[in-house]
Amino acid sequence: MPQTSLKSSPTFVAASFHALSDPLRIQILELLRKQELCVCDICDRLKVPQSKLSFHLKNLKEASLVKGRQNGRWIYYSLNLSQLEILEQYLAEYKNINPLPAQLCENND
Secondary structure (H helix, E strand, O other): OOOOOHHHOHHHHHHHHHHOOOHHHHHHHHHHHHOOEEHHHHHHHHOOOHHHHHHHHHHHHHOOOEEEEEEOOEEEEEEOHHHHHHHHHHHHHHHHOOOOOOOOOOOOO
């Protein structure tokens, strides 16, 4: 059985996919693909209030999809590429699956 690290455990993978299930969070990730940004810049570009953005950034951080770096009073967000690579590897494993056909049920009910 392959060893799983904390960040590739089923719970962490599920949290990552849950974080990816919201369109606004996808938009945040798309912005962060280009550059590290502070909250105020993300708010301006997505036209969302800071309270709403903070909620979504919290979800992305809890799933380890983004990371924050404090500089003075500002926090700058960027993609956590190592977690995205773990998700990529997780999904890539499904390309190599060749499941066996189901066995016939012997229940005659």
